[in-house]
Amino acid sequence: MIIDDRHYDVIIIGSGAGGGTLAGALSRQGHSVLMLERGEAMALEDQNVADVDLFRKDRYHPKSERWFGPDGDPFAPQTTYSLGGNTKIWGAVLERMREQDFGEVPLQEGISPSWPIYYDQLSPYYSAAEKLYRVHGRSGVDPTEPSRSSPFDHEPKPLVPFLEPLREALKRQGCQPYDLPLSWSNSQEDPSGDSQLYGLDNADPSHLKIRTQATVKRLHVNPSGSSVKGVEADVAGETWLFKADLIVLAAGAINTPAILLRSQSSHHPRGLSNGSDQVGRNLMNLQLTSILQLASERNDGRYARSLGINDYYWGDKNVSFPLGHVQAAGGVLQDALFAESPPVLSLVTKMIPDFGLERLASRSVAWWAMSEVLPDTHNKVWLNNDQIRINYIHNNREAHDRLVYRWIDTLKAIEADPLTRVVNPAPTHPRGEAPLSVVGYACGTCCMGSDPAASVVDATGKCHELDNLYIADTSLFPSCPSVGPGLTTIALALRLADTLSERMS
Numbered sequence: 087m088i089i090d091d092r093h094y095d096v097i098i099i100g101s102g103a104g105g106g107t108l109a110g111a112l113s114r115q116g117h118s119v120l121m122l123e124r125g126e127a128m129a130l131e132d133q134n135v136a137d138v139d140l141f142r143k144d145r146y147h148p149k150s151e152r153w154f155g156p157d158g159d160p161f162a163p164q165t166t167y168s169l170g171g172n173t174k175i176w177g178a179v180l181e182r183m184r185e186q187d188f189g190e191v192p193l194q195e196g197i198s199p200s201w202p203i204y205y206d207q208l209s210p211y212y213s214a215a216e217k218l219y220r221v222h223g224r225s226g227v228d229p230t231e232p233s234r235s236s237p238f239d240h241e242p243k244p245l246v247p248f249l250e251p252l253r254e255a256l257k258r259q260g261c262q263p264y265d266l267p268l269s270w271s272n273s274q275e276d277p278s279g280d281s282q283l284y285g286l287d288n289a290d291p292s293h294l295k296i297r298t299q300a301t302v303k304r305l306h307v308n309p310s311g312s313s314v315k316g317v318e319a320d321v322a323g324e325t326w327l328f329k330a331d332l333i334v335l336a337a338g339a340i341n342t343p344a345i346l347l348r349s350q351s352s353h354h355p356r357g358l359s360n361g362s363d364q365v366g367r368n369l370m371n372l373q374l375t376s377i378l379q380l381a382s383e384r385n386d387g388r389y390a391r392s393l394g395i396n397d398y399y400w401g402d403k404n405v406s407f408p409l410g411h412v413q414a415a416g417g418v419l420q421d422a423l424f425a426e427s428p429p430v431l432s433l434v435t436k437m438i439p440d441f442g443l444e445r446l447a448s449r450s451v452a453w454w455a456m457s458e459v460l461p462d463t464h465n466k467v468w469l470n471n472d473q474i475r476i477n478y479i480h481n482n483r484e485a486h487d488r489l490v491y492r493w494i495d496t497l498k499a500i501e502a503d504p505l506t507r508v509v510n511p512a513p514t515h516p517r518g519e520a521p522l523s524v525v526g527y528a529c530g531t532c533c534m535g536s537d538p539a540a541s542v543v544d545a546t547g548k549c550h551e552l553d554n555l556y557i558a559d560t561s562l563f564p565s566c567p568s569v570g571p572g573l574t575t576i577a578l579a580l581r582l583a584d585t586l587s588e589r590m591s
Contacts, residue, residue: 087318087325094120094295094330095590097317099302099345102171103575104558105336106281107218111583113293117590120328121286121294122319124301125167128174133276146175147523153340153474155522163340163523169298170282171338172526173572177391177416178269178278180221180573182212184399185232187567194407194485196460198565202536202545205232211577216267219284219576223267230396231264243270246389248381248508249414252451253393255506259499266394266413267573278390281576297321304349305333305555311353313553332554332586336579339369339528339561343467344474346532359549364542365532366468368461369478370566372527373486374520376415379451379497380512387417387447398492399568409489410457410568417447451509455493457486458566467531478522490517529560529571546585547578558582 095117098105109121147162154160166174185205191198213235215221222240225231242265245253256263269279276283286296299322306316306327314333319326335342343366347357357365391413398409465478480486494515501511535541538550543562549555558579560571567574 087327089327090329092120092295094118094328096120096332096334096586097122097328097330098334098336098558099317100171100336100338100341100559101169101281101286101296102336102338102559103173103176103281103572104560104579105334106170106173106285107215107576107579108285108334108336108558108583109294110285110289111580112586113289113291115583115587116290116293117587119289119294120330121296122300122302122317122328123167123169123171123296123298125169125171126298127282128166128168128170130275133174153476154470156477156479161521161523163525165338165340165525168282169286169296170280173280173282176278176280176526176570176572178280179266179391179394179413179570180216180219180269180576181267181394181569182232183567183569183574184230186400187565191458191565192407193458193460193482194405195482198458198460201564202534208574208577208581209233209235211580212573214580215573215576218288218580219269219279219573220271221267221279221573222265222270224265227262227264228394228396229262230399238267240270243268243390245392246385248383248385249392249451251506251508252414252500255500255503255508256393256395256496258503258505259496261395261397261496263393263395266391268390300326302337302345305345305358306349307351307353307358307552311351314358314555331590332556334556334558334582334586336558338525338559339531340467340474340476340525342557342559342561343531344469347467347469348472354551359532359542359551359555361551362539362541364463364540367463367466368530368533369465369467369476369528370459370461370530370563371478371480371522371525372529372566372568372570373410373455373457373459373480373482374524374527375455375486375490375517376520377453377455377490377493377497377515377517379453379501379515380510381449381451381508382510383508384448385417385451387450389417391416398489402488402492405485405488407485408458408568409485409492410455412489412493413454413456415452415454417452453493453497455486455490456568456570457482457489458568461530461533461565476522527560527566527570529563529566532557532561533564534562535564547582556582556586 152160393414532542
């Protein structure tokens with residue numbers, strides 16, 4: 087084992103939305119930070135891919151990575167090990183959770199639990215996160231939009247022309263479509279924002295050391311078991327030990343609990359910070375269904391996500407329980423998540439030549455229906471002979487099905503509208519659910535809470551059982567909102583940066 091002779095203020099494990107943002111913030115505040123990332127910088131040609139190749143190759147599946155599902159069969163997860171983590175393929179939609187999302191929310195199948203913090207406590211960090219990630223948006227349109235202290239700094243990106251008539255058609259059906267808040271850079275080659283660009287590249291390089299190809303194996307505790315004394319990592323095939331005053335896990339909702347479980351010791355026989363037996367439990371993976379419309383006009387299939395609809399977020403005229411969020415997907419040839427999800431199209435794309443797939447994409451308009459799920463202790467991440475195993479069964483299914491069919495009814499009404507000419511009526515609207523391999527929206531495996539017997543970390547993200555170990559990713563979410571978790575993760579990371587800075591001052 088090689089022992090790094092430098093002692094850092096903070097070691098951060100993982101460079102995604104939480105870790106990358108936190109590393110940039112702490113380094114700018116003058117703290118020495120070591121970032122450990124198991125991947126490398128992603129080649130530019132692999133970023134913002136907009137080609138039929140997205141359907142042909144498992145581009146965003148690590149070649150050597152296999153997890154095991156509830157049936158015991160291995161699968162390759164759609165996840166990126168690179169600087170920026172899954173923000174490299176996230177679609178760059180950065181939404182705030184609604185005020186009510188932080189409290190108890192009655193769903194059809196149970197009560198979604200409250201957070202130990204309130205929206206007002208996170209609101210300033212939401213604003214800072216939007217500024218840092220150059221979020222383009224417009225307030226005052228979405229009926230569920232939470233309160234804001236100021237408008238967006240940047241106006242929404244213009245819609246591709248054929249989507250503007252769809253916006254008007256939705257309004258005629260009583261919907262209130264709004265421009266999705268998007269992180270957008272000034273680069274034409276790499277337009278969507280990510281945590282490498284706005285976190286790591288925005289850091290103070292004199293205070294940030296980045297180690298790539300560094301796969302963290304386990305955390306070592308001191309003799310009393312009260313704090314982490316070292317981080318063991320495989321760095322390009324060699325075993326290293328790194329030390330710091332504070333350690334932050336930001337490896338994601340699957341790998342963060344895996345590292346904690348792998349770090350068991352005599353003081354922590356069930357894994358670090360797992361006296362509650364909650365590490366790995368309460369896995370939540372947002373329900374996602376892709377739905378296709380038939381376009382009457384050709385489009386190139388290469389454009390960013392655009393419109394959001396929250397008219398059914400808290401229910402509709404028939405039900406009082408929440409249904410979820412709908413958004414216009416990116417172009418069929420650009421949305422990495424879409425390429426993973428529609429089983430109806432997956433078979434077709436393997437059988438037709440490239441020009442046929444281009445033609446199919448040019449006549450497609452894709453939508454995402456998104457519904458939250460409840461935490462369930464039986465839905466969990468665990469280890470078997472050091473292999474990652476996932477037990478998972480979706481819940482809150484009827485609410486999601488209602489959202490899907492409610493949205494299909496809306497699409498049919500749009501298509502029947504004589505004023506709408508950009509989409510054609512179709513006998514069916516092909517749809518497909520995102521499979522278990524899609525983990526970009528996973529959360530909840532190391533939940534925050536005030537009771538150490540029922541949670542893993544406190545309201546700041548500090549592990550209950552260790553003095554110097556924190557978590558800064560979606561694993562600490564107590565609930566799973568219907569909007570994506572990206573902006574909330576960034577805001578929590580900025581909040582944690584202030585907490586750690588105050589502790590180190």
